[in-house]
Amino acid sequence: MYWENSSYSEYAVNNFPLKSIFDLCSSEDMKVRSLGFMDLLGVQDLIGPPFLEIMAAQQVSTPPSKKIDSAEVINQPATPNFSSISTASSEAVNDEPVKEDDREENQQKTKKQLKPKKTNQKRQREPRFAFMTKSEVDHLEDGYRWRKYGQKAVKNSSFPRSYYRCTASSCNVKKRVERSFSDPSIVVTTYEGQHTHLSPIMPRPSLCGSHLSSPMSAFGMPMQRTPAHYQQSSSSSTTIYR
DNA sequence: CGGGTTTGACCCGCGC
């Protein structure tokens, strides 16, 4: 881990003017939407907390700049200590039902062991859930332990994308972390899969002390840890976290 | 020494 846990919250609270995702996306940042952002998002409604569904209903007005076979939803997962702006979309939703078993199997297989014959359709993916966080550090503390297993340069972006896997042996949750190329202060984190274990919650004295025991969602989404930063969301999805 | 990171190579899907 290489973030300075010196003062997350200070960044979030003091250093960044908070913007809503719509502010971001509607202006110069269309690419965030039309480019990778939508592509890398995917979420099944099974993971959708109520607010997700609500937001999805409100937020399906996604410009089909790319193949978007899923609804965009805005999510506001509470990042521990940043202002966060989040969106999520689902690819899995529209995929025809896949037996969990198959999916598991596919997953178990490593790259080299991929079954030669693929099904008629696209490779099944784990439900994915992405959100945007205004932060200066790439790797947000979310209560789980992650091991970086790769990094790639992203086309159209000067920032690399990092790939992390949950270190828990039985848990194959992955996440990708990249910065928005159009707004470097925004970190886009995409979670894939669901944790099969509880958060190992690492004590981090430097941060919010007693609030650390606050929960993670079942999906490994960072949850708000400090009431002081409790996020607010309006029905119009303009979110400001403090 | 164990666990995490780096990084080049490799594989795969997809568009042309």
Add this chain to the structure above:
DNA sequence: GCGCGGGTCAAACCCG
């Protein structure tokens, strides 16, 4: 078929 880009592997390296 080919090239490109995304995603993953794994050896080497680093660090506590």
